[in-house]
Amino acid sequence: GENVEQHPSTLSVQEGDSAVIKCTYSDSASNYFPWYKQELGKRPQLIIDIRSNVGEKKDQRIAVTLNKTAKHFSLHITETQPEDSAVYFCAAKGGSSNTGKLIFGQGTTLQVKP
């Protein structure tokens, strides 16, 4: 079945450094790749997404890159701040699915040390 692998499971960086989280997906027909941020005790919230016809998307300090050939995509956070500390989830939507179903990665706990 469809699968999304996410690495690393935990990531600790110093404030101001960059953080990179990587995901690979199995379904070559996947066409939508969102990233969700979940703060402790809160609900997941979309922070950025990318569609398969785009290679890179940026929104202030966060960016996502997509390599369709290799079937992987990454989240980049620059100039990290303590409020970036959270669990981040990647996801992929199967191309053959018109139901909006997402397959999520296992999550990455990011800790930004002041």
Place this chain on the structure above:
Amino acid sequence: NAGVTQTPKFRVLKTGQSMTLLCAQDMNHEYMYWYRQDPGMGLRLIHYSVGEGTTAKGEVPDGYNVSRLKKQNFLLGLESAAPSQTSVYFCASSFQGSYEQYFGPGTRLTVT
């Protein structure tokens, strides 16, 4: 505009008991989803619905049933709770054709 709401927020059940979790959304979304979140396993889809009166199985449907009698509500039922169903349950909804999912605040369920 409350978005996506879930009731209850917390619940403790004994093995074998039954319960229903309610998800409600006021955004007129066609699609609704139920996930469970367990440490180190991300969000796993239990069941989903693409419209009133329709439901389908996700990745981990065993032990759960769902119903979508009204467009704004999506119910998740546990007929005979097991300790393995201890988890945090999230409901989400989205517009048809827009893949962004909006999540509810979650329900923390403990089965002893």
